[in-house]
Amino acid sequence: MSVKFVGMPENRNNSKLQEMQLYQEALSCLELLSMQLEGNTDYPVVDHLYEKCHEAISILRSEQHNPHISASLENLLEIINFQKSMIDSRTTQNFHRTQSDGLIKYPSYIKMTQDSSSLQWPSKRCSESEVSPSVQDMLLPSTGPTETLENVIGLEEAKQILHEALVMPIKYPHLFQGGAKPWTRLLLYGPPGTGKTKLARAVASELQCPFYYVSAANLLSSWVGESEKLIKELFQHTRKQHSQAIIFFDEIDSLCRKRSQRDAEHSRRVKSELLQQMDGIEEDITSSLFVLGATNCPWDMDPAFLRRFQKRIYASLPGREARRAIISKHFTTTPLQLTDSDWQALLDATEAYSGADLTHLATTAAFMPIRELQSARFWRFTSDNKITPCSNETLGAMQYTLSKLPAERVIARDVELQDFLTATRTTPRTVSQADTQQYLEFSQTSTQS
CATH class of the missing domain: 1.20.58 (Methane Monooxygenase Hydroxylase; Chain G, domain 1)
Structure with missing residues (x-):
């Protein structure tokens, strides 16, 4: 021109x-x-x-x-x-x-x-080894070795499989020779809020290896051919890592839905490229790349992608002991006054709650005593010279409004069972019984296939 x-x-x-x-x-x-x-x-x-x-x-x-x-x-x-x-x-x-x-x-x-x-060309051109900003955006910063698999509550089977697939091959490489090859592609599926993403981050933190977080939003492009090139560049770059690297596909079902004649040509090319790159991991014996996928709807995924994942792990809802540990974890500094009978009643009330549901429940319950401070009119001194609400029949009760008291000395009462039971009315569980049954049926079908 x-x-x-x-x-x-x-x-x-x-x-x-x-x-x-x-x-x-x-x-x-x-x-x-x-x-x-x-x-x-x-x-x-x-x-x-x-x-x-x-x-x-x-x-x-x-x-x-x-x-x-x-x-x-x-x-x-x-x-x-x-x-x-x-x-x-x-x-x-x-x-x-x-x-x-x-x-x-x-x-x-x-x-x-x-x-x-x-x-007038510059003296240095962009080399093919340089990584595009899109791939760099997927690389999440390291959280340090503090977040490990042991810190994840529940999901014992998933943690054991991840430990066998990633941690043990590094510590005991001589055990994984010949036919005993470690898994390189795992799929985590289950209800939302059960800790699938947390598991992936914990593995990367424990190994201190690069962790690439991939979603449909940062992988798909409106420009024809760009998504396939980005997928290819992502896998090629991670294969060149000198140490282990993890690619984590969150909500992978949005990328790998079942193919049909109504699929657009662009969508077909993206799925084909992703399938080829996942096959390339197993063919490249020198690669230390590991692929993790997470989905809430495994039944929506194309069978070809399900076959690529060597192991499919069900991240189930937490059991009674796991639910107690999750709730207690949120009250390490805030006082929690619950007897054994209170705990039994609380665990019965939180049946089928996910980990995320329990987090919201604990936060709501912790706010109950704080909310009462605004309407409290009678106060008493504690043994450590703090001021906390009380009834008007309490010996030595003082009548004041909250605004009249020194803010640094006011403390809330301990969280009680009634606070949790009240919170369950405004924070119900998000996973229905029908959803749980659908996951169990998929697990049985997946095991048989």
């Missing part, structure tokens, strides 16, 4: 004809930039058009005193900046392109001369 531009005039007191030429020049640049949005983007030409258009508008603004024309120029400048930002956003998505992909990535710092055919 060759564009002829009028050079900058020597005298800034331009005639009306010269002003019209500059304005027409800016409009031409704007039109050409619009064409760049529709087809394959030639990034050096984009930079050249933007600079020339911005230069023409700047000259016109400096010499223009008519408010209506100035407003028109401001609007034109906003449009040109918007179009440039659109192209720049596409540049970020297409950061890693090579000639084999059909397009060449031109860095934004490439400067063009007056003749658009001659380019």
Whole structure:
């Protein structure tokens, strides 16, 4: 593409004809930039058009005193900046392109001369080993070794399988030779809020290895072919890690739903690429890549993807002992006054609660004593000289409103059983009995297949 531009005039007191030429020049640049949005983007030409258009508008603004024309120029400048930002956003998505992909990535710092055919290339080009920002965004920061599998409450079977698949091959590599190969692809399924994501993060924290969190939002792209390239780049990059690396697909059913004739061509290509990359893990014996998937709807997944996962683990709802441990964990600093009979009543009331449900329940119950402080009218001193609410029949009770007391000395009463029972009315369980039965039926079918 060759564009002829009028050079900058020597005298800034331009005639009306010269002003019209500059304005027409800016409009031409704007039109050409619009064409760049529709087809394959030639990034050096984009930079050249933007600079020339911005230069023409700047000259016109400096010499223009008519408010209506100035407003028109401001609007034109906003449009040109918007179009440039659109192209720049596409540049970020297409950061890693090579000639084999059909397009060449031109860095934004490439400067063009007056003749658009001659380019001044930088001394260092983008190498194919560089990682795109999209892949870097999936890499979550390390949480340190404090969060381990032992800290995850319940899910004993899942923790044992993850320990056998990831931790033991590192400590005892001589045991995993010949036919005893460790699993490299595991699927965690179960009701929402049972700790599937927490398990994956705990494994990565215990091993101190790179952890890539992948969801449909940061993997799928509206540009044709970009999703497949991003999947390929993600797997190629993680295979090159010198240590173990974990790719965690959250809500993987949104990517791997059952294929049908109504599927769009774009969706079919994404699924095919993901299947190929998962097969490549087993073929590459030098790779230390591990793939974890999590889903709340395993029955919606395509059978081909279910087959790729060597082990499918049911993350069930917590049992009685696990529910007690989850509730107690939230009251390590807040006083909790529950007798053995209170605990039995509470565990009966929280049957079929998930881990997330219990967290919300504990938070709601902990707020009950705090809420009572606002309406309390009688107070007493504790043994450590704090002030807490009491009834009007308490010996030594003082009558005050909360605002009249020193804030640093006010404490709430202990959390009681009634607080939890009241909280269950506003925080019910989110997993129905029918949902639980559906998971059990899928587990039986999955085991038989």
